[in-house]
Amino acid sequence: MKTTQTNTKKQAAAAASAAQHFLASYGNDLEAAVNALRGAYTSTIRAPRHQSSGPVLVRTENLSKQYKVGKQHIAALDNVSIEIHEGEFVAFTGPSGSGKSTLLQLIGGLDKPSQGIVTIGEQNLTKLSDRALSNFRNKTIGFVFQFFYLQPFLNLRTNLTVPAIFARTRRKDRLLAADQLAEAVGLKDRLSHLPKEMSGGQMQRAAIARALLNKPKLILADEPTGNLDSANGDAIVELFEKVRKDFGTTIIVVTHDPKVAAHADREIVLKDGKVISL
Amino acid sequence: MIRVYDATMLALTKLRTRKVRLAITIIVSGLLFSGLAGASFIIRGAINGVTDFNREGLGNRYITQEYGQASFTFTSDETVLNRAVAIQKDLVARKKAAAKDLDIPYDPSTEMPAVQEFDTGGGGKARSLNFSTPAGRQTIAEYEAAHPVPGQTDLDHIAKPYKPKAFYVSRQLPYDLGGTRLQVLKNGQESFDQQQGGKGMFGPTSGTDSFVSSWSVMSTDLLKPFILPGQNLAQGADGSAPIIVPRSAAEQLLQLKQLPASASAKARLDRTKEIRAKAPSVRFSVCYRNSTSASLLDQAIATKAEMDKNKNTKDYQKPSLVYGLPTEPCGAVPIIRDVRTYDEKILAQHQTQFNQMFGEEAPQQQTVSFRIVGIVPDIDSSTGAIGVGQIMRSLVTSSLGSNWYMPIDQLSINPLFAKLFTISVATGGAPTYYTEFKTAADAKRFIEKENCDLDYSHFGPNQDPLAYCLAKNKPFTVTAYGNNSLALESASRTFAKFFKLAALAVSVIAAVIMMGTVGRMIADSRRETAVFRAIGAKKLDIAQIYIIYAICLSLLIAGFALTIGFVGASLANHHYSSDLTVQAINAFNATNLNKTFTLYAFYWPDILLLVGLSVTAGLLSAAFPLLRNLRRNPIRDMRDDT
Numbered sequence: 001m002k003t004t005q006t007n008t009k010k011q012a013a014a015a016a017s018a019a020q021h022f023l024a025s026y027g028n029d030l031e032a033a034v035n036a037l038r039g040a041y042t043s044t045i046r047a048p049r050h051q052s053s054g055p056v057l058v059r060t061e062n063l064s065k066q067y068k069v070g071k072q073h074i075a076a077l078d079n080v081s082i083e084i085h086e087g088e089f090v091a092f093t094g095p096s097g098s099g100k101s102t103l104l105q106l107i108g109g110l111d112k113p114s115q116g117i118v119t120i121g122e123q124n125l126t127k128l129s130d131r132a133l134s135n136f137r138n139k140t141i142g143f144v145f146q147f148f149y150l151q152p153f154l155n156l157r158t159n160l161t162v163p164a165i166f167a168r169t170r171r172k173d174r175l176l177a178a179d180q181l182a183e184a185v186g187l188k189d190r191l192s193h194l195p196k197e198m199s200g201g202q203m204q205r206a207a208i209a210r211a212l213l214n215k216p217k218l219i220l221a222d223e224p225t226g227n228l229d230s231a232n233g234d235a236i237v238e239l240f241e242k243v244r245k246d247f248g249t250t251i252i253v254v255t256h257d258p259k260v261a262a263h264a265d266r267e268i269v270l271k272d273g274k275v276i277s278l
Numbered sequence: 279m280i281r282v283y284d285a286t287m288l289a290l291t292k293l294r295t296r297k298v299r300l301a302i303t304i305i306v307s308g309l310l311f312s313g314l315a316g317a318s319f320i321i322r323g324a325i326n327g328v329t330d331f332n333r334e335g336l337g338n339r340y341i342t343q344e345y346g347q348a349s350f351t352f353t354s355d356e357t358v359l360n361r362a363v364a365i366q367k368d369l370v371a372r373k374k375a376a377a378k379d380l381d382i383p384y385d386p387s388t389e390m391p392a393v394q395e396f397d398t399g400g401g402g403k404a405r406s407l408n409f410s411t412p413a414g415r416q417t418i419a420e421y422e423a424a425h426p427v428p429g430q431t432d433l434d435h436i437a438k439p440y441k442p443k444a445f446y447v448s449r450q451l452p453y454d455l456g457g458t459r460l461q462v463l464k465n466g467q468e469s470f471d472q473q474q475g476g477k478g479m480f481g482p483t484s485g486t487d488s489f490v491s492s493w494s495v496m497s498t499d500l501l502k503p504f505i506l507p508g509q510n511l512a513q514g515a516d517g518s519a520p521i522i523v524p525r526s527a528a529e530q531l532l533q534l535k536q537l538p539a540s541a542s543a544k545a546r547l548d549r550t551k552e553i554r555a556k557a558p559s560v561r562f563s564v565c566y567r568n569s570t571s572a573s574l575l576d577q578a579i580a581t582k583a584e585m586d587k588n589k590n591t592k593d594y595q596k597p598s599l600v601y602g603l604p605t606e607p608c609g610a611v612p613i614i615r616d617v618r619t620y621d622e623k624i625l626a627q628h629q630t631q632f633n634q635m636f637g638e639e640a641p642q643q644q645t646v647s648f649r650i651v652g653i654v655p656d657i658d659s660s661t662g663a664i665g666v667g668q669i670m671r672s673l674v675t676s677s678l679g680s681n682w683y684m685p686i687d688q689l690s691i692n693p694l695f696a697k698l699f700t701i702s703v704a705t706g707g708a709p710t711y712y713t714e715f716k717t718a719a720d721a722k723r724f725i726e727k728e729n730c731d732l733d734y735s736h737f738g739p740n741q742d743p744l745a746y747c748l749a750k751n752k753p754f755t756v757t758a759y760g761n762n763s764l765a766l767e768s769a770s771r772t773f774a775k776f777f778k779l780a781a782l783a784v785s786v787i788a789a790v791i792m793m794g795t796v797g798r799m800i801a802d803s804r805r806e807t808a809v810f811r812a813i814g815a816k817k818l819d820i821a822q823i824y825i826i827y828a829i830c831l832s833l834l835i836a837g838f839a840l841t842i843g844f845v846g847a848s849l850a851n852h853h854y855s856s857d858l859t860v861q862a863i864n865a866f867n868a869t870n871l872n873k874t875f876t877l878y879a880f881y882w883p884d885i886l887l888l889v890g891l892s893v894t895a896g897l898l899s900a901a902f903p904l905l906r907n908l909r910r911n912p913i914r915d916m917r918d919d920t
Contacts, residue, residue, distance in 0.1 A: 110812055111913050131816050138814020145916070149809040153291035165284045166814045214814070 054086035057217060057250050058107055063116035065102050065273075076102040078273040079116070084266075086217070089244050089251045091264035099273040100254045101222055107252065108141055108220045109133045120218065138167050142211025142249075144221035148203040150195040156182065156206055157191040163213045174213070181209040184246070185239060201232030208239055212247065219243065221253045225260055237263050280819050282826070289827035292799055293834075303795040303831070307788040307895075308838030314781055315843025315888055320850055321773050322881035327858065331866040331875065340721035341446075341500075343759035344711040346428035347730065347743035352421055353407040359393045361420065366392040366413035369636070376635055380628040392417065409454055412637060427708055427744065428753035436753070437713050440724040446497035446712035447686060449699050451490065457569025458698070460493075462486040463645070464530070468565050468607045470579055486527045489564065492681040495699060500712065501652070501683055507869060509558055509651035511685045518561055519692065522652035522683040525550075525864060528557045531650070543856030550864055551871060557650040564646045565608035566694060571641040574611040577601050598622065608645045644694060654680050655864045712759055721758065729756040777884060785891040788835065792899035796828055800903040808912030817908045824904050825897065832896030836889040847878035 065077040077099045092100035109125045118125045164174035185205040225233035269277035377384030392413035408414045578601035588594035602614035689696045715721040730747035858875040
C-alpha cells in the first residue's frame with residue numbers, strides 16, 4: 001500500500017516535472033503550450049516524422065536583429081544559431097512577437113541582420129548585394145504568404161508564372177511549368193480564372209504552386225494556414241508534405257497552428273527573440 | 279530587366295485600378311494637351327494651305343521690297359521756305375511785268391502764298407511750304423534735285439554681297455496731280471459729280487473709284503503670275519492697256535451687284551468664277567483731263583448750277599461767256615454762249631497768253647482704254663465672313679496687294695502715263711524697288727542686315743526718316759514681298775517657339791496632375807511591390823513596370839489629346855474651310871478653282887513633341903514616388919498591410 005502511495009507520488013511528481021518541462025519548452029507561455037497540446041491530440045493528420053540526414057541547407061550563426069523604435073532598440077532576434085537540413089520540414093513556433101517571422105525574413109534575405117550571418121547552401125546572404133540577393137531569392141527560395149498575394153487582374157496561369165517572369169524564363173517554358181504545377185496542386189481546371197473567382201484554399205494552393213515555379217530548394221511560408229479554415233489548412237499541410245516528397249524541397253513554416261507544427265519534422269520554438277527549443 | 283512584353287503586361291494591370299481617378303487624370307491632362315494638339319493641327323493646316331495656294335502666285339520666289347523713306351522735314355526747313363518765298367517774289371515780279379506788257383490787270387494778292395503761316399497753339403507760329411503753288415512745286419523740284427532719294431544705283435550697291443537674282447520696280451500715281459483729273463467712266467459715261475474722281479491719299483479703297491488712289495505700274499515679271507488664263511501683258515491690238523484690277527472694281531465694271539457679307543462660300547466661289555470668266559472681255563476707259571480742262575469743266579458745272587438756280591429770276595443776267603458740259607464722254611468743254619464784246623475777247627486772249635507764259639497748258643482731255651487681264655482682292659475684302667477674313671489676313675497677305683496694276687513698260691508706250699507717274703517724287707511718285715534672291719536665306723539676311731528700321735525708341739519725332747536712314751548707311755526700308763514663304767517661315771518659326779513653350783508649361787501642369795494619380799497608384803501597390811521583391815524582382819524590374827505604366831498612361835493622355843485636338847480642328851475645318859478656300863483663291867489668284875483650303879494638317883514634329891512631352895510628364899510624375907517606393911523595406915510594406 002505504502003509502495004503504491006509512493007509510486008503514485010513519484011508518478012505525480014514526474015508528471016508535474018514533465019508538465020513544468022513542457023511548459024518551459026514553450027517559454028512558460030501557457031497559451032502556446034495548451035495550443036500545442038490541443039493540436040497534438042486533435043490533429044487528424046499524422047504525417048510520418050521525417051528524419052533528414054542530408055547536408056545542411058540553412059544555417060544561421062549568432063543571428064540578431066534589432067529595430068529602433070523611437071530612441072529604444074528592441075531586439076527582435078537575439079543570437080540565434082540554427083541549422084536546417086535539405087528536405088526537412090521545419091516549423092517556427094512561439095508566441096506573437098517572439099521573432100519567428102523576423103527569422104524567416106532574414107533567412108529569406110528580405111531583411112538584413114544587425115549581426116550574424118545567414119547561409120543558404122554555400123551562399124552567405126549577408127554578403128550579397130541587393131541585386132544578387134534578388135536573383136538568389138528568385139532561383140532558390142519560394143515564398144508563401146498568409147494572405148496569398150496573388151495578382152488580382154491576372155488569371156491563375158499568368159499568376160503562377162510571375163516568378164519566372166523575373167527570372168526571364170521563356171514564355172512557352174513558364175506556361176508549361178505553370179500548367180504542370182496547377183495540375184500538381186489540383187487547380188488545372190482553374191487556370192483561366194481570376195483570383196477573385198477562387199476560394200481561399202484554392203488561392204493558397206495557387207500561391208504554393210507559384211512559389212514552386214522556379215524549382216526552389218527552399219520554401220518559406222509565413223502563417224500559410226492562418227487565413228484558412230481547418231479543412232483547407234489541413235489540405236495545405238498535406239500539400240507541403242507532397243511538395244517535400246515530390247520535389248525534395250526544404251520547407252520552413254512560421255505558424256501558430258499546432259496541427260501544422262505537429263506535422264513538421266522539427267519544431268523550433270522561439271521566445272523573446274531566442275530559440276528555446278530546437 | 280524583365281522582358282518589355284512582361285513588364286507591359288504587369289503595368290497594364292495597374293491601369294485597371296482606381297478607374298475614376300485614372301479617367302479624371304486622362305481627361306484633365308488630355309484636355310490641356312488637346313489645346314496644343316488642336317492649335318498645331320489648325321495652324322499647321324493653315325500654313326500648309328497658304329503655302330499650297332502661295333505656289334499659285336510668286337511662290338518659291340524670294341523677293342524683298344525696298345523703298346526709301348520720304349523726307350518731310352524739309353517742308354518746314356527755313357532755307358527751303360526762304361527759297362520758296364524768293365521764287366514766289368520773282369514769279370510775282372515776272373507776272374507784274376508780263377501783265378504790264380500784255381496790258382491786262384494783275385493783282386499779286388490773288389496769288390496763293392508759297393509759304394503758309396499757321397498757329398501752333400499757345401501763341402506760337404510756324405511756317406510750311408505750300409505744295410500746290412507753282413513756287414512750292416519749283417522749290418520741291420529744286421530740293422529733290424539736290425537731295426535725290428535712294429534709287430536703283432544705291433540698291434545695286436547694297437544688294438551685291440547678297441547675290442541678287444533680279445531687280446524690279448513699281449511706282450504709284452502721285453497723290454498730288456496738280457489739278458489733273460482722272461475718272462473711270464462707268465457704263466462709258468463721265469460723272470460730273472465734283473466729289474468723284476478726286477485724287478487723295480485716303481481715296482476710296484474699293485470699286486472703280488479706288489483707281490486714282492491706287493493706280494500703279496510694276497515690272498512685268500512680277501505681274502505675270504497674276505494674270506488670268508489666256509491673257510497677256512502686252513498692249514492690246516485695239517490700243518488698250520493691260521491692267522490688273524481689284525475684284526470689287528471688276529464687279530462694278532461687269533455691272534454685278536456686290537454680294538452681301540453673309541453670302542455663302544459657294545455663292546462667293548461662283549462669283550469668283552463668273553468674274554474671272556467675264557473680266558477679260560471687259561474694256562473700260564479712264565478720262566484724263568489736264569488741270570485746264572478740269573478747271574473749265576468745273577467752271578461749266580458751276581455756271582450751270584448758277585443758271586439753274588436763277589432760271590426764274592427775271593433780272594438775272596447770264597454771263598457773257600458760258601461753258602457747257604461736254605456733249606460726249608471725256609469730250610472738250612464747249613462754249614455754249616459767247617456774247618462778249620470785241621475788247622472782252624481781246625482781253626481774254628491776252629489773259630490766256632499770260633497764263634500759258636506761266637505754265638498753264640491748253641485744255642486737254644483724253645480717253646485711255648484699258649482691258650482687264652487679272653484680278654486682285656480688295657484690301658477690305660467683303661468676300662469672307664468677318665472672323666474668317668480676319669484669320670486669313672492675320673496669316674497671309676495677298677502677294678500683290680490691292681492696287682490697280684499696269685505693266686511698267688506702258689510708261690514708255692503712252693506719254694500720258696509717263697507724264698502722270700513722274701509729276702513729283704515728293705508727292706508719292708517715288709519708285710518702290712524689289713530684289714529677288716536665289717534663296718530664302720539670302721533674302722532673310724538682306725532684310726536683317728540692310729533694313730532701316732525706324733525704331734521709335736531711337737528715332738526722334740522731328741527727325742527726318744530719310745536723313746536718319748542715310749546716316750545709318752541703310753538707305754532703304756526692306757521688307758519681305760510677294761512671296762509669303764518668308765513670312766510663313768517666320769510664322770512657322772514663331773508658332774514652333776510658342777508651341778514649345780506652351781507645351782513645356784502644359785507638361786509641367788500635366789506632370790503635377792499625373793503625379794497625383796501615379797503617386798497614389800504606386801503607394802497603393804506597395805504590398806505588391808514587396809511581394810514581387812520577395813519572389814525575386816530586382817529594384818530595376820519594379821522600376822521598369824512603373825515606368826511602362828507611366829508611359830502607358832502618358833500615351834493614353836496623348837491619344838486622348840490628339841483625338842480631341844483633331845476633332846476640334848475638324849470642326850474648325852468644317853466651319854471655315856469653304857470660306858478660307860474662297861478667300862485664298864481670290865487672294866492668290868489660284869488657277870485651280872477646285873483647290874481647297876484644309877484647316878488641319880498632321881505636322882509630325884509637333885505631334886512627336888506633344889507625345890514626347892506627355893511621356894516626359896508621365897515619367898517625371900512617376901520618378902519621385904517610384905524612388906521613394908523603391909527605398910522602402912518590403913517587409914514593412916507587407917507587415918503594414920496585414
